[in-house]
Amino acid sequence: MFAPASFPWLFLHELRVLWRGSILLRTRRYVLIPVLIVGFLFQAIALILASQIIRHPLPLSEMVLIANLNLFFFFVLMLSRAMTAAIDTLYSRGDADFLLASPIRPGRVLAVRMIGVAASVSAPWMLLGGALANALAIFRQFWALAIYPMLLAEGLAAASVAFALVVVLVGWVGPRIARRAGHTLALVMGVFIFALGQAPRYLPAQQLARFWKSLLPSEQGLGVTSLFGRGMLGQPWPLAASLSCAVLLFLAVWLVLGERFASGAISAAAYRPAGDAQAQGGAFRATPFPAVFMKNLRLLARFPGVVSQTVYRSLTLVPVVMILAGRIHNGTVQAVVPLLVFLTGQLALFFISVMVGSDESPELAASAPVAAGFLRRGALYAAGYSTLMLMAPPLLGVLLRAGALLPVLAAGMACVLVSNLALGFKMPIPLIKAEFGKAGNGTLMGLVLGVGVSSAWSLAAWLLVAPHPFAWLFVK
């Protein structure tokens, strides 16, 4: 269709590789049924929301504020993902080396990669935001469709900033720490957004109102500061200006980085001499179990996203702590039981998936004189141990503040721990990007079932401590 080695030809190759690596292709078809149902439900909710938006129109300044806030959230989340993708692109020495060894111009490779990253980071938000935009368009509010080009432009801007940041960071601290910085950024963004979402719970109403008012653009101030928000609302000139800004940013970064990428200066930064390594290892064990156990704990501790992913999952602890501390006035203390059971299940599933997914050399252990079941136990115990270590403080909190709940909580945690460890061992959730030439492991099915099992056990535990947990729904 396109001339070999041309820009669109390379871009199509990139899209094909992204699609082939997609989790959707590695997932059994019937697992997609609940995903589709959720999608339809989501669209239905979007239709209801859209009808409400039309029925209760907001002043332009408030609409611009909402659009600006959404664009900000999308941008920071896109940026954190784009940083990780940029590190993989520039320093993972996979097919980037392969492409650079070909007669294709390196600048073209970089441009295609940057656009590929932009498309991959903006796609999930286009699906999410697109539901509401589609619904509004059904009600003849076609301005809402501007979300598509705006999100694509945001993705392009995020990818450009991410590539520039990554090159600076890698040159400064090396690829490993730069990757960690990307994950930390993602974590900080995630926690910030979560904290903002929880603001009504911890900020007094008056203070909250003042906060929103301070962000609200005045009617006279609908100028440059609200350019992107107005673009998102479909105003033609702001939309064109926003898209131009993103393209200019992309071109600027591409022009600056392109030459350094072609000369190998960027990839050379990854080969800085290693700094002083910390003393580690050397505690030899006489039996295989501690060796296997320690190996698994080390692989878990050194998994690139372990801190950010664990903290994300542990955000459930925020309402738990608030309930136990008596900060949520309309929350009952029994609610901590399902929250903690759910968290236990999610952590266990994540940890065992990392251990199974991180085992780059299963045949090494298979060639050793130990039974296969033994190795399985080593991974399961290490994942269980890690989960329990993290769950010990909240358990202690429940013991001190609501000791009567402890038996049910402990039983629920034990059940969900065993279930999700076994499930994760058989069906690890997708965590690790497949390397060039290798198949990735992890299934969406594991993720869906894991969340389902965690939810089922937490509901069971909740029903045991609060026989009518949804009674509050019917209170006027």
Added chain:
Amino acid sequence: MHAEQTSAALVVRGLGKSFGRKVVEGLDLTIHPGEFYALLGPNGAGKTTTLRMIAGLMRPDAGSIHVFGRDVLADPLGAKSIMAWLPDEPLLYDRLSPMEYLEFVAGLWRVEPKLAKDRAETLLETLGLWPHRHERCEGFSRGMKQKTVLAGALIHEPKFLLLDEPFTGLDAASARLVKQMLQTRAEAGAAVILTTHILDVAERLATRIGILSGGALLAEGDLAALQLHAGVSAGSLEDVFLHLTAA
């Protein structure tokens, strides 16, 4: 049990394996303690499949395998306890350091901790990895990774070493060092079987050479025996190999 099975390092009889097509067929092989055996063959001859079956990683469709008298099929753990297997791709954990990797391997083979630590230090020093012992393997070159897995293969002092392309990625000095280490192990009574496409290495290192083609052993013996078998009065191993496998 036959006397041969107990005295020989490896006795393979009637080994067969197929993946739709026959990969190994009716293979007989005997290797004695102290012997350095090179298993050669063109691509797809069945070398790696044979080694994987001997290592207990793949169950054969037919035949028997005994390593120092231990039946690999009936007592795989017993056989594995005296074997080391080195595949063509290094089996390494990128996020572990060489010292941690050796700690893990030594634990799997139940090497006494003090002894394992001493051996690990000696191996890392000998292989030039000592300055990198606490660095993670992810940044290592192919050669450094290969040396790390070689150290792992030697830390439990196996009586039988199965090495699939062990010299891949090694520089000349490292390759010589590894050859010396393997010869020392063989002189101490261990048996070594290796596959390689570098025929010079096989010619200089091996006490006996087997040439595999289409899953069956075409010829076996030292260079003189192979020359005789091929009907080539003189010539290098390369000449003999090409003559035999082209036939």
